Amino acid sequence: MNWQISGQILVQGLKGIEVISYITQMLEQGAKIVAGIDPSQEQDTIEAIPIFALVEEAIAEVGEISTSLIFVHPYKVLDAATEAIVSGIKQLIIFSQGVPPLDMIRLLRIAKEHDTLILGSGSGGILIPGELSLGIWSTEFYQPGRIGILTDSPNLSYEVALALQKEGLGESIVISIGQDAILGTNFEFWLEFLHEHEKTEEIALITRWERIELELINYIKKELNKPVIIYGYDLQKKGHTYLSNIVNIMANQLFSGLAIQELETTVKDLLTESDILLVNNPSQIRDLLKCHKAV
Structure with a gap:
């Protein structure tokens, strides 16, 4: 479908x-x-x-x-x-x-x-800047372009869009997957959508650390041929007591007893070893996409 x-x-x-x-x-x-x-x-x-x-x-x-x-x-x-x-x-x-x-x-x-x-649930909707808004978007933050944004945080997508705007970069489509724990469609579904979306040349994935799973990383590596940048956030946000599935797997099978900070480093190492680009703030997304545009 x-x-x-x-x-x-x-x-x-x-x-x-x-x-x-x-x-x-x-x-x-x-x-x-x-x-x-x-x-x-x-x-x-x-x-x-x-x-x-x-x-x-x-x-x-x-x-x-x-x-x-x-x-x-x-x-x-x-x-x-x-x-x-x-x-x-x-x-x-x-x-x-x-x-x-x-x-x-x-x-x-x-x-x-x-x-x-x-x-969804907890989605912000779908936005095609300059063409269509199906959601609760503040459309003034976005402009037409070539970058597809897939996010579980509408607020952070605003920050990314503003950073891109400073370099004259815009979005082909913005999709808010939802903020609740149980979602109707997963990242893989929407990454495939963006992979087939003709106006999308690069993909920015904005998500909480606990949603970056081994299956997701492998899917991106094997199935997508468009550049993907992952902006991971909130691994140790105050009040959060969970770890991602990938961290749990590592902790249970390989790294029992390691501190959360060490596990975070392991996740980052896994992503770094792949072709997936990992960033810590919106300006890094902008800089990477600016470099890709210049190539």
Whole structure:
């Protein structure tokens, strides 16, 4: 299954000042939002978008929907997403953060049964600078270019985009995979998407250290022929007590008793030994891409 950018869009949870402000911006940035869902149906329209109580009612009125944008309360995500899936919508972007893990597990089973793709939960959406915004982006930070950004931190993607902007570099597409622990689609899925994306020449992957796994590194090495830069952050963020899977494997099998700092060094060494470029701050991404542009 491949993610399709085009098509009609539905919004579930279209109410409240914040969500409406996001929708207004999306409409200005080219999003084809044709219907909204609010079970209370307090208004008939919002920003000229017709409001319905049920997804099936919206589809009956406006026709086929390719993507649903879900802004409901985290505890209501399972019901809202299931309603969209059984109504035939094949792509969901879940912006709600803090969805109960068991709800996400159930949802992923349902999605698999119906061949439905999910971005999120806790996603910031998808952005094609100058063309399309499907999400909660501050679009002024981005400009059209050749670099695909894949991130689990929308805020850090702003910093990267600003650093690139200083060198006249821009983005072909920006994808926020989600901030929750259990996600609908993984990095490998979206890296393959960027690998096939014609306007993307280089890839910047922004993620927490514990998400840099051995399988991910091997996938990048074996399957991608576009330059990949990984910006890893938060290995020892205050309050975090976890280690990445790759660190756990090393700790259990090879390095029992080593301090976290030594394990961090081992992870960095593994990445350094590959063709994958590893950086510690946004300016390093900018400098590496600037050098690649000059080659």
